[in-house]
Amino acid sequence: MxxxxxxxxxxxxxxxxxxxxxxxxxxxxxxxxxxxxxxxxxxxxxxxxxxxLSVELGPGLLGTVYDGIQRPLEVIRNEMGDFIIRGASLPALDREKKYAFTPVAEPDEKAVPGTVIGTVSEGRFVHRILVPHGIEGAFTSVAGTGKYSITDEIAGVLTAGGNEVPVTMIRRWPVRVARPFAEKLKPEDPLITGQRIIDSFFPIVKGGTAAVPGPFGAGKTVVQHQLAKWSDADIIVYVGCGERGNELADVLRQFPALTDPRSGTPLMDRTVLIGNTSNMPVAAREASVYTGITIAEYYRDMGYDVALMADSTSRWAEAMREISGRLEEMPGEHGYPAYLASRLAGFYERAGKVRVRGPSGSKGSVSVIGAVSPPGGDFSEPVTQNTLRVVRVFWALDADLAHARHFPAINWLSSYSLYPDDVQEWWRDHVGEEWSAMRRTMLTILQKESELEEIVHLVGQDVLPEDDKLSLHVAEIIRESFLIQSAFDSVDTFCPPEKQYHMMRLITDYAGYGKEAIGKGKSVADIASLPVANRLARLGSVANDTFTEYFEETEREMASAFGQNTGGRT
Ligand SMILES: Nc1ncnc2c1ncn2[C@@H]1O[C@H](COP(=O)(O)OP(=O)(O)O)[C@@H](O)[C@H]1O
Ligand SMILES: [Mg+2]
Missing domain, CATH: 2.40.30.20 (Elongation Factor Tu (Ef-tu); domain 3)
Structure with missing residues (x-):
């Protein structure tokens, strides 16, 4: 060789x-x-x-299901039945299908990587056909409006070297190489997920990185599915990596039936699925995350916000370990190769918000959310630890919470996000002034609860001063009515940011009124028995289009119950 x-x-x-x-x-x-x-x-x-190893990039990726090396599984099923015949190699993109092309560039115009040649529509998306990497010169021809297949020539470019290069709509890109961009930008827009504990407590940004570690059954897959369904990225790339096949089948069953709350179109239309499930060969698992992120970067380069979910990066790391073992490389910690840390870092580094190459100056982003499944839920193992070092958000799933049916089982004490300061402006401009302050108040109350836990455990609540009792009471409301959010409740599965904000306001107002009442000699028992406390318990399931009325009413009731007829705050 x-x-x-x-x-x-x-x-x-x-x-x-x-x-x-x-x-x-x-x-x-x-x-x-x-x-x-x-x-x-x-x-x-x-x-x-x-x-x-390269992927094919071009119109037709969206809505498609691929294996780890980008073989189109639906085409394979139609041609070969339920199992992939060994050595099967089928084109990832349909060569026959014609796309309606609209030219943008003009003959004689300069052509540099990233120049928009023209557009085709891919479902509701404008798929921009860009001058590929490595081609620079001037257009000699650009195809007119019409229907073309992805292998038809749509432009010709005369390069500085004097070569006339034909350009089609299909590109290939080596998966292990990050696609270039002009400039990395500071992310500032939150990736809104509709999950309260994520958006309001531990937010991720468009272009950010997050990890979801947790033991078996703690809810990693459900979190990933929720994000794939409801997050406000334009495009989703979902990599099912070494996990059970039926979980991917769930995605396939559910997504076409669900509609995107923002566009009203089927969720599958914005999704690319890469499946390398536990019953498929281990080796391709290693490739699957790279296949996924390359496709994500391709849409980023058109100016889209793309979010990639990988479930689970631990299975990917195990594949690395297996391959490294066969190569008889020196094993590092837990048998993982010494380059585990750099591979994980290299993968997450491909996330980010960027200014794309070319004259358009567009911005696009890739957000990466990786599930981590540490054996026995032990976060000190190498994959979790090395992931922690590179991601900026950590949603720690907790077996005890899952056991107590507190879902999503994200532990509010051990999770963190480094993005709240970056997104507070967005919340201020789009939702309301007080997001940061209310977030801090609520997290402080939860922190207080955990500090008091030991005392309560030893001697009970009764010895505590009233204001500590109030903290415990409010903490319970925060946990039960704000943090618990069922993925399977038809309303509560997605909580718009405005509703999250109003829930935070009601709860923090309640805490504020409670404190005043205690100052005037009331007891926490008196406060907790007010009917308004009950109303707070049901906020999540109030319909998303009528919650404002319900919330205003609750606010008024609260004000009068606490004897201050202010008519609610405005
Ligand atoms: N947000 C949630 N809402 C309701 N139930 C949940 C939620 N998250 C997890 N669950 C429950 O926990 C089970 C296991 O979750 P799963 O995501 O499959 O765990 P993991 O991937 O960590 O092994 C789910 O089948 C579901 O019953
Ligand atoms: Mg799972």
């Missing part, structure tokens, strides 16, 4: 199994085959392709 390249794609054996060169020593290459290698024998041919 002299002359072969690292990470070059090869076809191994008479069945032409797809594999990748992962080790080279003199003229011997080590090949990681993405499929079952049973029956492959010495002497069978290995054919080099000359190119690294």
């Amino acid at each position: 002299r002359g072969a390249l690292m990470y070059e794609l090869v076809h191994a054996g008479t069945d032409a199994l797809i594999g990748e060169i992962i080790g080279l020593a003199k003229d011997v290459a080590t090949i990681q085959v993405y499929e079952d290698t049973t029956g492959i024998a010495p002497g069978e041919p290995v054919e080099r392709t000359g190119a690294p």
